[in-house]
Amino acid sequence: MLDFLQAVSDGVLFGATYALIGIGFTLVFGVMHKINMAYAAASIGAAYSGLLLLEVMAGAPPAAVFACAFLAGGLLGWVVYLACFHFIPLSHPLATLMSTVGMLLLIDEVVVHATDGMPQNYPAMFDDVMLHAGEFTLRGDLLLVFGVCVAAMACLLALLYRTRLGLATRAVSQQPIAAQLCGIQVAQVNAITFVITGLLGGLAGAMIGASVGTLSPLLSGPLTVKGLVVTVIGGLGSIPGAIVAGLLVGGFENVFQLYRGVTERDLYVMLLLFAFLVFRPGGIFAPRGGRD
Amino acid sequence: MDFYFGLIQLIGVHTLLGLSAYIVLLTGQVSLAQAAFYAIGAYVSGMLTVLAEWHIVPALAVGGLAGAAAACAVGFPALRVKGLMLVIATLAFGEGVRIFFFNFDYQIAKGDIKVGPLGGEGFRQIRFFPENGWTTFDVMLFIWLFVVLVMALLWWFDRSRYGAVLRAVGEDEVAAQSVGVNLTAVKVSAMTVGGAIAGIAGCLYAHYTTHIEHASFNVLVATFAIAYPIVGGLQSVFGTLAAVVFVQGFLVEGLRELGDWRNLLFGALIVLAMNLRPQGLFWRRGA
Amino acid sequence: MLELKGVTRHFGGVRAVDGLDLLVPEGCIFGLIGPNGSGKSTTVNLITGLFPLTAGTILFRGERLDDLPTHRRLQKGIARTFQNIRLFGRLTVWQNLWVAQNSPEDRARRSFFARWLGGRRRARDEIAHLLEFSGLAHKADEFAANLSFGEQRRLELARALAARPRLLLLDEPAAGMNSEEIGQLRERILALRARGITILLIEHVMELVMGVTDRIAVLNFGQKIAEGSPAEIQADPVVRKAYLGGGAT
Numbered sequence: 001m002l003d004f005l006q007a008v009s010d011g012v013l014f015g016a017t018y019a020l021i022g023i024g025f026t027l028v029f030g031v032m033h034k035i036n037m038a039y040a041a042a043s044i045g046a047a048y049s050g051l052l053l054l055e056v057m058a059g060a061p062p063a064a065v066f067a068c069a070f071l072a073g074g075l076l077g078w079v080v081y082l083a084c085f086h087f088i089p090l091s092h093p094l095a096t097l098m099s100t101v102g103m104l105l106l107i108d109e110v111v112v113h114a115t116d117g118m119p120q121n122y123p124a125m126f127d128d129v130m131l132h133a134g135e136f137t138l139r140g141d142l143l144l145v146f147g148v149c150v151a152a153m154a155c156l157l158a159l160l161y162r163t164r165l166g167l168a169t170r171a172v173s174q175q176p177i178a179a180q181l182c183g184i185q186v187a188q189v190n191a192i193t194f195v196i197t198g199l200l201g202g203l204a205g206a207m208i209g210a211s212v213g214t215l216s217p218l219l220s221g222p223l224t225v226k227g228l229v230v231t232v233i234g235g236l237g238s239i240p241g242a243i244v245a246g247l248l249v250g251g252f253e254n255v256f257q258l259y260r261g262v263t264e265r266d267l268y269v270m271l272l273l274f275a276f277l278v279f280r281p282g283g284i285f286a287p288r289g290g291r292d
Numbered sequence: 293m294d295f296y297f298g299l300i301q302l303i304g305v306h307t308l309l310g311l312s313a314y315i316v317l318l319t320g321q322v323s324l325a326q327a328a329f330y331a332i333g334a335y336v337s338g339m340l341t342v343l344a345e346w347h348i349v350p351a352l353a354v355g356g357l358a359g360a361a362a363a364c365a366v367g368f369p370a371l372r373v374k375g376l377m378l379v380i381a382t383l384a385f386g387e388g389v390r391i392f393f394f395n396f397d398y399q400i401a402k403g404d405i406k407v408g409p410l411g412g413e414g415f416r417q418i419r420f421f422p423e424n425g426w427t428t429f430d431v432m433l434f435i436w437l438f439v440v441l442v443m444a445l446l447w448w449f450d451r452s453r454y455g456a457v458l459r460a461v462g463e464d465e466v467a468a469q470s471v472g473v474n475l476t477a478v479k480v481s482a483m484t485v486g487g488a489i490a491g492i493a494g495c496l497y498a499h500y501t502t503h504i505e506h507a508s509f510n511v512l513v514a515t516f517a518i519a520y521p522i523v524g525g526l527q528s529v530f531g532t533l534a535a536v537v538f539v540q541g542f543l544v545e546g547l548r549e550l551g552d553w554r555n556l557l558f559g560a561l562i563v564l565a566m567n568l569r570p571q572g573l574f575w576r577r578g579a
Numbered sequence: 580m581l582e583l584k585g586v587t588r589h590f591g592g593v594r595a596v597d598g599l600d601l602l603v604p605e606g607c608i609f610g611l612i613g614p615n616g617s618g619k620s621t622t623v624n625l626i627t628g629l630f631p632l633t634a635g636t637i638l639f640r641g642e643r644l645d646d647l648p649t650h651r652r653l654q655k656g657i658a659r660t661f662q663n664i665r666l667f668g669r670l671t672v673w674q675n676l677w678v679a680q681n682s683p684e685d686r687a688r689r690s691f692f693a694r695w696l697g698g699r700r701r702a703r704d705e706i707a708h709l710l711e712f713s714g715l716a717h718k719a720d721e722f723a724a725n726l727s728f729g730e731q732r733r734l735e736l737a738r739a740l741a742a743r744p745r746l747l748l749l750d751e752p753a754a755g756m757n758s759e760e761i762g763q764l765r766e767r768i769l770a771l772r773a774r775g776i777t778i779l780l781i782e783h784v785m786e787l788v789m790g791v792t793d794r795i796a797v798l799n800f801g802q803k804i805a806e807g808s809p810a811e812i813q814a815d816p817v818v819r820k821a822y823l824g825g826g827a828t
Binding site: 029033034035083084087088089092093094095096097098099101102103104105106107108109110112113221224225228229231232236263264266267270271273274277278281 | 317322369372373375377379380381383384387388391394412510511512518519522523553555556558559560561562563565566567570571
């Protein structure tokens, strides 16, 4: 029982990173009705960029590395937008799907090239802190990961629901043509959405690096799959859904890792997804069916 | 010389994989489950020739049927969801199948060695071709016999009313329904044919490499399956063939001198190609 | 021929169609008019089964349609055109008609194999006839997306006819047409009736509706507010009020 609780809590804390990645997919889907397959790879790439800081400034504090990853994520988000979406007409959904896949391969290869394919150590904070409650422990680094992710989500929600930019973003996601007629520059809103999701992704990548302890380009494939699973379980386009689904998937997979081992773990995550597709295809917070 | 035969074998198998996604893409569905049908065909036929000591031809037929059956079974529930949800559902199915084979052990003793699939170690010693004295050249001809057959079949589909109906469903599902097209039947049939083609491709792949493992059927392979017809354009089956030759022949083998850099170039060229020719590289006239 | 009994469809809280009763007799041209948003197009979508009914029942030749999927209703003999043209743009004109050959007659006449995998030669005669009827014979191998607006409207009508309907639902077929084209459309509609096809015409263009229909029903806010001959409808004060007060087009 204690093992179970421990697995759930560690998983849920780590699940915050899945939630951030899920939010990234879901925001782009909400605004453009497209999937950015390069997103998880870009997030890992941004986390690697954080390590560049350690190259130029040995002994930089972990927080600075995280900040660097955060900013690099925003930049990468913009690059992905320009390379994969800006010049391709909306009427070719397959083309943008493929261009982001190309970008995924490109980012992975750049990382492999720059690091000779070797996993890199990633700095962490509070990794020596352990909170004990009887035999139950909370790892300090995981708590930090969770806290940072929650703070990022809060900032995002404030941005979306308290600012004019957020209003424009939501307008574009609901009625792109009407929004354009109201004078909103749709292309600009799209670009900004990519920068925002990129920033979140960079942070998520850095937090994954911090909690795992190392970064490897092999992370981007599974993270893409997990992020998409979270997006669907949460409901395409739903931010609260992505948050809940991210924590759920994190806890769920850690429990199965405990009982069934790491090789079988993801099989159960896929079964969870299928259960949702069959019984609740709209996701956790399925929106009520409107006209059409 | 064997190097070139090997490359031509690879191009043949990848063409089949691309064609299995081509027919599904015609109906407007993006399936990332093709690698799973490919895996099922590979494991099923490999087990038949190695464990049950069947001849390759019946094993290939059963591998194709297994791929088709899996695709048909996935088709009914998966096609209830549309567009991007289908992409993710099929992706998850593909990963599920891969993880299944990652954990799948079924070995029997044969002489003094054990043969059969062994989890993460993979399935080694699928030696039907060498044991029966087929040369690389024979194997290449055998693979291309199926490439030609499948291309001819799909080309025929494209000229028939079935092909027009597939494309009509891809263009506008509501209009297609309204002129009397049974969407479920059409989509599941396309998925089933695609599954059969992927199953055959998997069988050929397993036997020419003699060693398969779960990683040979990962998301990247599924992505390549849809990449070939998209990059080549959906105008005809030849676009897919041209894209495979371009990617595997030119980018992967032709640029071998560039070493690691060709991998970088590969992603960048796909991005560039989609920006310049969003309908596919080899799409000519049309609306 | 077609009978709607208490047909209702809600979207969230909006009652798009609310308790509609309608009886379309065989062989007539029946008009369905009403201001924008009065539920006309929703009615068509309910009859063809694109939306499920919230309540009520639909009978076609005495048979309940309620649970049949869209393509089965077509096979019973109900074809339609769309208000905003929905052709298969990247198929040729010829292929657009070929795809639509799903009627029971076509199914009975040819084997499964010939129907699905046969080449275009096998279907040539009927399609040539349809192309002739809609004046598109010279465009047979053109992509549908490259046709002019008027040609696209004609092709959509021809595509509906390729399914050999007994009942044809025309959803604003004259929208965007000039008066010469409307005259031609009128001739075509009358020619179809002469062939024994019953027509449900949804239209804003009064010049067409009043000229060809035998009987008209008027919808407003999802409910039928009047029904009668064209002359009776034109004289009806309730109808005038709905149009003038509800934003006529």
